Amino acid sequence: MIDRVASAIDRLSGLLCWIAIAALLGLIAVTLYEVFVRYALNAPTLWSSDIGYMLNGALFLLATAYTMRIGGHIRVDFFSARFRPRTQDAINAAFFAVVLLPALAWISWVSARRAWRAFESGELDPMSSWAPLIWPFYLVLTIGFVSFALQVLAETIRHARGTSTQIRRD
Numbered sequence: 210m211i212d213r214v215a216s217a218i219d220r221l222s223g224l225l226c227w228i229a230i231a232a233l234l235g236l237i238a239v240t241l242y243e244v245f246v247r248y249a250l251n252a253p254t255l256w257s258s259d260i261g262y263m264l265n266g267a268l269f270l271l272a273t274a275y276t277m278r279i280g281g282h283i284r285v286d287f288f289s290a291r292f293r294p295r296t297q298d299a300i301n302a303a304f305f306a307v308v309l310l311p312a313l314a315w316i317s318w319v320s321a322r323r324a325w326r327a328f329e330s331g332e333l334d335p336m337s338s339w340a341p342l343i344w345p346f347y348l349v350l351t352i353g354f355v356s357f358a359l360q361v362l363a364e365t366i367r368h369a370r371g372t373s374t375q376i377r378r379d
Contacts, residue, residue: 211370215363219278222360225352226275232268236261256339263346270353274360295371302368305361313358320351 243257276282289300324347326332333340367373 211366215366218274218359218363221356222274222278225271225356229268229271229275232264232271236264236268239264256341259334259337259339259341263349266346267349267353270350270357273353274356277357277360277364298368298371298373301373302365305365305368310358310361310365313354313361317351317354317358320347320354324348324351 239257239260243254243261247253273282286297289297292300324344327342327344327347332343334343334346364373
């Protein structure tokens with residue numbers, strides 16, 4: 210049962226990574242369009258910088274869970290790398306369960322509340338002259354944080370069971 214849940218979380222992380230790739234392609238397209246209309250047509254857009262920062266934030270957070278799954282996050286493990294794999298697993302499980310997972314759960318909760326308040330109030334981006342609705346961006350950030358928290362949960366379980374496939378330096 211636990212393995213099926215972890216596999217489902219892995220699939221969700223993979224799906225969100227593909228959405229992040231689509232956001233990256235969108236970011237490239239928006240940037241190229243803005244450069245073209247600004248310099249070739251002398252008609253800069255009002256919206257491109259807002260779409261750019263939103264897509265950049267979305268792709269960054271939507272890919273964090275997948276990056277965790279493949280062991281791609283930067284780690285300072287000069288100390289724990291000297292331990293046996295089982296000891297490394299115990300250290301990782303403890304750190305994930307005691308520090309990282311509670312922090313991500315709290316950030317996810319705060320992010321979800323912020324997105325909901327922005328939705329209810331129809332909040333507009335206060336830093337933008339284009340002034341788009343901000344709740345869709347907050348919602349995507351919330352999805353990114355929640356998926357990251359879920360992936361950390363799956364990795365915590367794997368480390369606790371000694372079944373993590375993340376890269377180890379033995």
